[in-house]
Amino acid sequence: MKKELYKIISPKLRKCQNQSIESIFEYLDNPTEGKSCLTSLPTGGGKTGVIASVCLLSDKQKILVLSHRSPVRDQLIKELGGDFFKKILNDELNFDYLPSYKLDSEWKNEGIYVSTFQKLGTLDPETLNNLIESIDLLFIDEGHAEPAKEWSKIARSFTCPKVIITATPYRNDLFQFNINTDYGFIYTFKEALEDEILSPPVFENISKEKLIKKIKQLLNEQPNTKCIIKCNTGNDVEEYRQMMSEHFKTAAFHDRYNGQDKIPDTSNKVPKSLSKSDYQVIIHQKKLDEGVDIPQAKILVLTYPVSSGRELVQTIGRVVRLFNRCTSYVLDMSNESNQKVWGNYREFDRYLSNISNWKKFLKSLNTA
Structure with missing residues (x-):
């Protein structure tokens, strides 16, 4: 670790981020071939800052960061390339950031390469093998996605140190990454609430008939906040768009909106400046679950029972970030199904x- 540089950025980081960084370097200083380091931070806990800091502080020349979706990849390229440090340091200090690149067909320069598992899957065996031999450090930013078996196989083929960062440490596929049980760090949602860096969500069961009135009430009580509505299908997205646009400044995002139908405030892509927009209600299907930070979003509407616990945890993570001391609300239309799944997550999180218990959990991942 570049200790003098760490002294500069450490005071600007959260306690949990510093603990994560120190745990990762303990793993890097005691390498065990083929084994990975597991770091767990809840959504909103600052995992991007951890990745950026480790990349900057390490002596590794070529670092690969893998995510599961292109919007997350694009956000990581910006943050890891300097945007994160510009935000926390307010340009007070000037030092060289590691350059970050979108992984294409070459990786000759030193720096951080960011890619998706899908991209690696398109490389021919010779090119992939060359990449594997070139990379000094691998980060796997899991988010909440369940990787396909071939993706996990690719990740395991890297012989360099590997750091797995997840918000859902109960994933079954963690076995596939051969976790080093001697090193690792977890920062739970419970601890994040105690440290007041996240806000506990307040669940309320609601019917479709009462939804507009409730959203109006909450937006009035907490000015300058936004509401996110998560839908199950494209038809649902359009139905709620028509319903909400009569009462709120509304945007909708889905692949069905390709611009040809000329429906205002719709798109198949989420704009990068969404947090700065004047939209009050934002409707989507799996477009805002990860890789998009909207601090003003303090109301989440779940219009259906979310089948995946990982997806639900990531989704609720959109509204638990702190903003003007506002309360986080989850309006649940699933007849308490989502609330029960969230309760299961919180129970395991407290465990x-x-x-x-964390050490027991790490040992349970020992593939031997």
């Missing part, structure tokens, strides 16, 4: 908050 992992005990250090002895």
